[in-house]
Amino acid sequence: MQISVSSTLTVYHDGQFWVGLAEHVEGGRYGVARIVFGAEPSDEEILRFVVGEWARLAFFGDEPAEASKPARNPKRRAREAAKALKRPAMGTKAQQALAAQREAIKQGSAHARSRCRAEEAEARFEQRRLKRKQKHRGH
Structure with a gap:
């Protein structure tokens, strides 16, 4: 090969x-x-x-993103088509690849931020739970 x-x-x-x-x-x-x-x-x-x-x-970057499932709702399909037409067309293949790479990085950082927020919320909840437990025990 x-x-x-x-x-x-x-x-x-x-x-x-x-x-x-x-x-x-x-x-x-x-x-x-x-x-x-x-x-x-x-x-x-x-x-x-x-x-x-x-x-x-x-x-x-990562593997190419999967194509989104086509919507069954005709109004949604029309909105998506109008949005796609409004987006400026990239000129070269390199520009398209860079845009896709930036989008993947943006998605990854958004996922990491939401995961971090969830972990912080879980830590705060755990802290409150321990504090309530200690008060209940009379400390």
């Missing part, structure tokens, strides 16, 4: 920072990562980055 791998790094100025767009195709899967360099990087800095940091880039 043979897997083809192709990678490119494009460095450009986005108006404020020098940014690298790393595109990676492996076995038919397309992935992209965005690297902010800040000041204009020299050729040596770019080479050092490719040699030292390239392996740590998350091109594909």
